[in-house]
Amino acid sequence: MPTVTSHDIYEAVQGIFQSMLGVNPQLVSLEQEDEALHNQGIAAIVGYAGESDGSVIFTCSLELGTILAGLMLMEEEVDPESEDVDDAVGEIGNMIAGQLKNLVCEGGDEVQLSIPVIVRDGNYRLSVPSSYDRWRLTCFHIDGAPFYVEMVSSEPLE
DSSP: OOOOOHHHHHHHHHHHIIIIISOOOEEEEEEEOSSOOOOSSEEEEEEEEESSOEEEEEEEOHHHHHHHHHHHHTOSOOOTTSHHHHHHHHHHHHHHHHHHHHHHTTTSOOEEEOOOEEEESSOOOOOOOTTSEEEEEEEEOTTSOEEEEEEEESSOOO
């Protein structure tokens, strides 16, 4: 099974933000983490399973989620409480997970993705076995609002 690197995670996020949203996120940090990521307001969680398993989490403030939905829909104003925000955040999480799945499957390994689960304004804790690797990417959107991407994997991440 190919090893996904921390740089792969950033490249996947950067490529999606540039191609789908027309923005270049500023990398703040990319580091291995022991503690679970907390919801920042809205989160998309996409699981994957097969010869490797884990999850990809994308989370940001509801305000940033609304901005991202507007960029995806090419609309200036989006209601923060609308399903459009859930759909946009879910799609961003799904696209990031899909890009990372392609890297995991490079050697022909079979891995399936779940549909995105959206969590709003609540605390969640995604418990994973201590043997799993957890990498967290922190970026700033062009307006200075942070967002986070976390990849948790049963396979080692570098």
